[in-house]
Amino acid sequence: MKVLWESLNAQAGWVFFLGLTAVSLWFCWKRRQDQALARRLQTEKSEPVEWVPGPKVSVLVAAWNEADVIAEHIESFLRLRYPNRELILCAGGNDGTCEIASQHAGGQVLLLEQQPGEGKQRALQRCLEKAGGEIIFLTDADCLLDDDTFGRTLAPLLEGEDVTTGTSRPLRSQLHNPFVAHQWYTNLFVDARRPEFISGILGRNCALKREALQQIGGFGAQVYTGTDYHTAKLLLRHGFDMRYVQDSAVQTRYPATFRSYWRRQSRWVRNLMVHGPAFGAYDELAMALRTSLVGWTMLLLPLISLAAGPIVLAVWGVLLGHAFLAKLRYAHFARLYQGIEIPLKQYLLIPLYSFVDFIAWSLPLLDMLIRRHQW
Numbered sequence: 001m002k003v004l005w006e007s008l009n010a011q012a013g014w015v016f017f018l019g020l021t022a023v024s025l026w027f028c029w030k031r032r033q034d035q036a037l038a039r040r041l042q043t044e045k046s047e048p049v050e051w052v053p054g055p056k057v058s059v060l061v062a063a064w065n066e067a068d069v070i071a072e073h074i075e076s077f078l079r080l081r082y083p084n085r086e087l088i089l090c091a092g093g094n095d096g097t098c099e100i101a102s103q104h105a106g107g108q109v110l111l112l113e114q115q116p117g118e119g120k121q122r123a124l125q126r127c128l129e130k131a132g133g134e135i136i137f138l139t140d141a142d143c144l145l146d147d148d149t150f151g152r153t154l155a156p157l158l159e160g161e162d163v164t165t166g167t168s169r170p171l172r173s174q175l176h177n178p179f180v181a182h183q184w185y186t187n188l189f190v191d192a193r194r195p196e197f198i199s200g201i202l203g204r205n206c207a208l209k210r211e212a213l214q215q216i217g218g219f220g221a222q223v224y225t226g227t228d229y230h231t232a233k234l235l236l237r238h239g240f241d242m243r244y245v246q247d248s249a250v251q252t253r254y255p256a257t258f259r260s261y262w263r264r265q266s267r268w269v270r271n272l273m274v275h276g277p278a279f280g281a282y283d284e285l286a287m288a289l290r291t292s293l294v295g296w297t298m299l300l301l302p303l304i305s306l307a308a309g310p311i312v313l314a315v316w317g318v319l320l321g322h323a324f325l326a327k328l329r330y331a332h333f334a335r336l337y338q339g340i341e342i343p344l345k346q347y348l349l350i351p352l353y354s355f356v357d358f359i360a361w362s363l364p365l366l367d368m369l370i371r372r373h374q375w
Contacts, residue, residue, distance in 0.1 A: 012310035019318035027325045034329065038336035041192060045247050049151030054158055057085045057207070058133030062123035063141035064114055065093035067100055069253065074104040076144040082151070088131050090114045090123035091141070121227045125219035136213055138228075140204040142253040144171065152248035153207050162212045162240045165198070166205040166248030167191045178346050180254045182327070182353045183261070185334040191246070192337065198244045199236060203228030205250040212240050226271030233279040262360050269364035288364065295361025298323070323354045 059077060063070055070091065077087045085108060091101040092114030105111040110130055114123050128136070135157055139145065149166065156164045167187065174180045206228075216234040223230045235242060255261035269288045276285040298319060305313035327350045334340050 012314040015311060016314035016317050020321045023318060023322045023325060027329060030329065034333045035336060037192060038333060041337060049155050054084060055134035056132060057082060057135045057137050057154065058131035059085065059087045059137045059139060060124055060127040060131060061089045061139060061141050062114065062120045063089060063091040063097055065095045065097060066141040067095040067097045069142045070097050070101050072144060073141050074101065074109060080145055080150055081147050086110065086133065088127040090127050119224055121219050121223045128218050134210050136208055136210055138203050138206040139250065140252065143204050144251040149248050149250045152245050153205055156243045156245065157207055157209060161243045163208040163235055163242045164245050165201040165242055166245040166250065167202060168204060168252045169249040170254045171251050174254055174256065177256055178349050180256055181346060183254050185330040188334045188337060189330040194244050196244060197241045201228055201232045201242055204252050205248060226275050229271050230275050233275065258356055262363055265360040266363040266367045270367060291361045292365045295358045298358040299362055324350055327354060
């Protein structure tokens with residue numbers, strides 16, 4: 001065994017070269033598929049929705065410590081052209097969110113005060129109790145609504161679907177931030193490959209019929225984190241399909257710092273770890289665990305190579321090359337699909353952002369051990 005390992009270490013340079021060559025050729029082949037997909041999606045994009053008289057839509061929002069965005073969020077709702085709508089907003093926090101929101105209350109905006117410790121689940125339940133719409137639209141306080149997104153998410157419901165969900169894009173004011181752009185390119189790549197019906201909802205861009213929400217008990221369950229994930233699994237359990245609307249992307253605030261990104265990613269994965277077993281979502285749980293293990297592997301292999309030899313470093317180099325080319329592929333797809341001009345600086349930052357993602361993938365396991373109840 002020792003002789004074999006020494007032989008492998010002696011061939012580490014060839015392992016690295018051949019492995020990286022194979023990975024590069026594979027990505028070149030996949031690039032053609034990306035080009036075809038981007039062209040197809042551009043062709044299939046639906047026309048803007050023409051507004052017709054429709055059922056009342058209640059937009060429910062839980063806002064806690066959102067003073068810097070709440071006014072703009074409410075104003076974006078008020079600018080919508082869909083006539084039969086209302087905003088039920090449960091706002092609070094120690095930064096004056098409720099006080100700012102109160103300046104816009106009245107008419108189509110109903111304001112409730114969110115209490116400390118109430119949480120998103122209970123806040124949304126209180127909103128639902130006050131809502132009068134046949135359709136419930138869920139979004140977040142850091143989102144800006146617009147007619148195109150709002151209409152595209154609602155349209156399938158008006159045609160008979162029970163639940164719809166779209167995707168998101170950064171706020172226009174964030175598009176100059178390379179780290180935000182990095183996240184968006186990844187989202188575009190992943191979202192473009194989603195099927196027509198999916199197993200989850202995006203709580204900042206989701207609409208569903210009131211009857212569907214009532215059948216699952218609204219937001220009455222005791223859920224202190226993971227409201228969106230828990231709601232989606234209840235809908236699936238009750239037999240509701242969730243239609244994915246590819247070309248509905250709400251503007252939302254993306255994490256602009258590494259720390260906020262790590263915190264959000266960890267929270268999302270831990271939500272799955274907390275709720276997944278109760279709904280038998282063991283495949284999703286396995287995927288989350290596998291992703292975390294990949295993160296730890298990429299962070300620890302350079303240290304392991306100090307004891308194990310250059311062959312481990314060669315394997316790590318190939319995996320790192322794979323990660324770099326994957327990010328390059330995401331950026332390339334974003335350029336093809338959205339016509340985005342990508343500056344050289346964005347490409348140069350890919351190695352840094354790859355390590356940022358390795359840390360993001362590894363954190364959920366660590367947080368489950370040492371900060372299980374801190375969200």
